[in-house]
Amino acid sequence: MTSDHAAARPSTAPIVASVRIAAPHDVVFGYFTEPALITKWLAQTATLDARPGGVLDIDVAGNPVRGEFLEVDAPHRVVFTWGVEGEAGMPPGSTTVEVTLAADGEDTVVTLTHRGLTGDFRRSHEAGWNRRLTALAPVAAQR
Amino acid sequence: MNPDGAAVVNENAAVMPASDEPRGPAAPDAVLRALADPHRREIVRLVRNAEMPAGQIAANFDLTQQAVSQHLMVLKRAGLLEERRHGTRRLYRFRPASLEPVRELLDEFWPDALERLKGVVERDHPRKSPRKGTK
Numbered sequence: 001m002t003s004d005h006a007a008a009r010p011s012t013a014p015i016v017a018s019v020r021i022a023a024p025h026d027v028v029f030g031y032f033t034e035p036a037l038i039t040k041w042l043a044q045t046a047t048l049d050a051r052p053g054g055v056l057d058i059d060v061a062g063n064p065v066r067g068e069f070l071e072v073d074a075p076h077r078v079v080f081t082w083g084v085e086g087e088a089g090m091p092p093g094s095t096t097v098e099v100t101l102a103a104d105g106e107d108t109v110v111t112l113t114h115r116g117l118t119g120d121f122r123r124s125h126e127a128g129w130n131r132r133l134t135a136l137a138p139v140a141a142q143r
Numbered sequence: 144m145n146p147d148g149a150a151v152v153n154e155n156a157a158v159m160p161a162s163d164e165p166r167g168p169a170a171p172d173a174v175l176r177a178l179a180d181p182h183r184r185e186i187v188r189l190v191r192n193a194e195m196p197a198g199q200i201a202a203n204f205d206l207t208q209q210a211v212s213q214h215l216m217v218l219k220r221a222g223l224l225e226e227r228r229h230g231t232r233r234l235y236r237f238r239p240a241s242l243e244p245v246r247e248l249l250d251e252f253w254p255d256a257l258e259r260l261k262g263v264v265e266r267d268h269p270r271k272s273p274r275k276g277t278k
Contacts, residue, residue, distance in 0.1 A: 017253035021261045023268045031260055040267075041259040106270075110260070112253050 014115035025101040025108040029075035032099055056080045066092040076101055082114065174241060177221035182206065183214045187223055187237055194227070194236040 021028055031037040033050035043058035049069065056067040064085040071079040077100050083092035098113045178184055182204060189200055201211040215235060218224040222241040227234045 015253055017257050019254075019257035019261050021264050022270060023264045027268055028260075028264055031264060040263045042256055110257060112257060114253060 014113050016111065016113050018109060018111045020104070021108045021110060022106070023108060024075075024106065025103045026075040028101055028108045028110060029078070032078050033072065033074070050078070056082075067097075068093070070096070173221040174223060177217050177223055180214065180217075182211075183218055186211075186214055186218060186235075190224065190235050191237040191239075194234045196229075196232045196234050198232070200235065 031041065033048055035046040035048050038046045043060050045059040047055060047057040049055050050072050052069055052072060054069045056069055058065050066083055066085045067081040069080045071077060079096060079098045081093050082097045083090050083094045085092060095114060095116050100111045102109045186200055189195060189203060197215060201208045204211055219226050222238060224235045225238050
C-alpha cells in the first residue's frame with residue numbers, strides 16, 4: 001500500500017470509550033466538572049467553569065489542554081472542546097469531547113466520544129494524523 | 144559525528160536496522176520516541192504532503208545540516224519517513240501508515256482514563272454490598 005492510500009483511512013473516525021461505574025450518575029458527573037475531582041483521574045491541574053461558554057483549562061500529562069464547555073446537562077451529559085495550546089495540529093477548539101452518563105440500576109454507564117470539530121471533512125481528514133500525533137502526547141508521557 | 148547517522152540518538156538505539164526498504168508498521172515505542180522531539184514533529188509536518196529534499200528541510204530550521212540529518216535518520220528508522228535518492232539528493236516523504244500502531248495507542252487513552260475514573264469514583268464512594276457484580 002502506498003502512503004497516499006494509507007492516508008485515506010478513516011483516521012478521523014471518533015474515538016468512543018465506555019465504562020460502567022458502580023456509583024450513581026450524579027456522583028460521577030462531578031468528576032468531569034469539578035477541579036478537585038477531575039484532577040483525581042485525568043488532569044494534574046484544572047480550572048473548570050462548567051456552564052456553556054465556561055472555560056476548561058486542564059493540564060494532562062504536561063499538555064496544556066484548553067477548551068470550553070458547550071453543553072452542561074447535569075447529571076446526564078457534558079460536552080466540551082478539547083485542544084492543546086500552542087499545538088498547530090490540534091489547537092483549542094479543534095476537537096470535541098462528548099460525555100453521556102446513563103443510569104443503569106445503581107450504576108452509571110459513561111460513554112465518551114471524542115471527535116473532530118470541523119465540518120469540512122476533507123480538511124479534517126488531512127489534519128487527522130496531525131491531531132493523532134498531538135493527542136498521543138499524553139499517552140506517551142504516561143508510558 | 145557519524146555522517147551515516149549510526150550514532151544517531153541514544154534513545155533510538157533499539158529501534159531497527161537502517162534500511163531503505165519500506166517496511167511494515169514500526170513498533171509504537173519507536174514512533175513515539177521519534178515524535179517526542181519538536182523538531183522531528185516539525186519535519187513530519189513539512190513533508191506530510193510533499194516530498195522534500197534534505198536541504199530544503201534543513202533550511203526550515205536553525206540547526207546544523209548534520210543535526211537535521213540525524214533527525215531525518217531517526218524518523219526514517221521509526222518508519223515515519225520514506226527516503227528516496229535522486230542523483231546526489233535525498234528526498235523524504237511522510238508515511239501515514241507508520242502512525243497506525245500509534246493510532247491504536249491513542250485509542251487507549253480514553254479507555255485508560257475512564258478506567259482510572261471508575262477506580263477513583265468507586266474508591267471515593269464505596270458500596271456496602273456490591274450487588275450485581277459490576278466491578
